[in-house]
Amino acid sequence: MGFYRVVKAQMTRWVKSEFFRPQNLIWNFILPLTWGLQFYFLYIPFQFEEISLQLIDVSNVRINLIGYTLSGQVCWMLFVNASIFGGAFFLRERWGGTLEVLFLSPASRIGIVTGTALAGASNFLWFIVGLLIAVVLVNVQLNVVSWFAVSVSLIVSFLVLIALGMFFETFFITSRLGGMWATAIQEPMQFLSGLIFPIQYLPRLLQVLAITIPLTHVLLIVRGTLLGSLTLESIAWELSFLILMIFCLIGLCLVFLICVERHIKRHANLTMF
Numbered sequence: 001m002g003f004y005r006v007v008k009a010q011m012t013r014w015v016k017s018e019f020f021r022p023q024n025l026i027w028n029f030i031l032p033l034t035w036g037l038q039f040y041f042l043y044i045p046f047q048f049e050e051i052s053l054q055l056i057d058v059s060n061v062r063i064n065l066i067g068y069t070l071s072g073q074v075c076w077m078l079f080v081n082a083s084i085f086g087g088a089f090f091l092r093e094r095w096g097g098t099l100e101v102l103f104l105s106p107a108s109r110i111g112i113v114t115g116t117a118l119a120g121a122s123n124f125l126w127f128i129v130g131l132l133i134a135v136v137l138v139n140v141q142l143n144v145v146s147w148f149a150v151s152v153s154l155i156v157s158f159l160v161l162i163a164l165g166m167f168f169e170t171f172f173i174t175s176r177l178g179g180m181w182a183t184a185i186q187e188p189m190q191f192l193s194g195l196i197f198p199i200q201y202l203p204r205l206l207q208v209l210a211i212t213i214p215l216t217h218v219l220l221i222v223r224g225t226l227l228g229s230l231t232l233e234s235i236a237w238e239l240s241f242l243i244l245m246i247f248c249l250i251g252l253c254l255v256f257l258i259c260v261e262r263h264i265k266r267h268a269n270l271t272m273f
């Protein structure tokens with residue numbers, strides 16, 4: 001089966017079975033808001049009204065605190081849905097005994113991974129509903145000077161987070177501990193990406209590590225264009241890095257899937273780790 005047919009079939013299959021599950025509704029509709037409030041109240045004792053961001057070409061971008069926490073949740077929940085939910089789908093395939101059969105079929109391997117990532121990301125629509133309600137309730141003030149820059153940053157962010165989700169999924173499908181790995185990566189990603197606090201407050205060594213994480217740059221450009229009045233020129237370096245990472249992550253997915261296919265044909269078993 002071709003790439004597009006496999007993507008469509010995989011998305012249709014998982015969206016029909018998962019989109020209205022109570023667990024997904026609670027996770028996407030309620031939990032992100034509670035996380036946002038938790039991160040917001042972390043700053044209350046210090047009486048911060050604004051947060052300072054530093055990009056490669058721009059320093060000391062001031063954005064309001066509530067907008068900082070809510071915009072961070074947007075990017076984080078898309079990453080969680082595209083990668084961790086996708087990994088959970090593969091784990092359920094393994095429990096059902098159908099994962100090896102799926103990858104031994106003539107279906108496009110990259111199509112399976114892409115369709116699963118997009119199906120997981122579709123649950124993100126529930127979070128958008130909750131986010132709009134939160135924006136109205138707390139009266140978030142946007143500071144936009146270029147809607148074109150906002151549009152480009154959102155599109156590139158979506159693509160790179162889907163690619164990042166696909167990268168993690170290709171690892172999850174080869175491990176019986178995929179659920180554990182999916183949970184284990186959350187805390188380090190939150191800490192290093194600047195989700196909770198700006199990365200310039202990290203120790204220098206961790207700052208170097210943080211700037212290699214695509215999610216870090218996603219948070220910077222989304223917050224900067226929506227809340228910090230940044231233009232396309234201001235985020236050019238971050239956009240260039242993210243576009244490069246899209247191709248690198250998809251390339252790594254393809255290489256790893258080739259290794260997976262060889263392993264399956266040799267052992268008739270997906271488990272590598």
